[in-house]
Amino acid sequence: MRALAAVLVVVVGALVAGWAYDAGRRLTGAAPDMTAENAALRQQVASMAAQRERLQAVANTAEAQLQMARAAQEGLAQQLKAAEGEVAQVKEDLALFESLLPASGNTSGIHVRSFRVSLDEADALKMRYRLLIMQGGSKAFSSLPEFRGELQLVVSLMRDGKPVTLSLPEAGTSALPGLRLTHYQRIEGAFALPAGAVARAVTVRILQNGQLRATQTAMP
16 A cells, blocks of 8 residues: 555656646646737837937937028018118108208298107007207208297097097106107107007197297107
8 A cells, every 4th residue: 555655656756747847848838928019019119219319310400400491590680670670760860861852942940840649569558759840941051040949639439339549648658759849850759559559640830929829740
């Protein structure tokens, strides 16, 4: 009986060892396939990462070029604005020099040689004006007495579909620049528009002792 029991133990051990060996072979046989699949996935991930880096580099380059183009455009806009201001100043100077030339007839007195108005670029409820006033005309080279007067602006507006007139300076507001000249005077300034109003025209009036000496109208 002891001998039979020993034989059974040997047989069972052999069976268990054989099963474990077969199981181990099956497991080790599947491992190479999983390793190959993982390697393929890692390669795909690396390829996608490289593609993403290339696209990011292209995007960065395009963004840099766009910023450079915007900067160049802003620079050109500033240069254009400065050039327009210079042209306007030259036109005013030309008008002044032309007015200084001798002319036939009596052109003495006060004259508005240039008057322009425009909306303020930074504030839609503010209007700017530029004015060139001259005394003398054909007598501009003569000795002239100093002229002192007052400046008045009359603004024609549309508000809520109705015409409105605004006279400046109004009571309680700051006075407009005073006039004091012998030959000519340039004046620049700004005034506020009522909320919801649209300016149609602005008339400048030159007064002396309450009497109208010169006037001119400009449109924005």
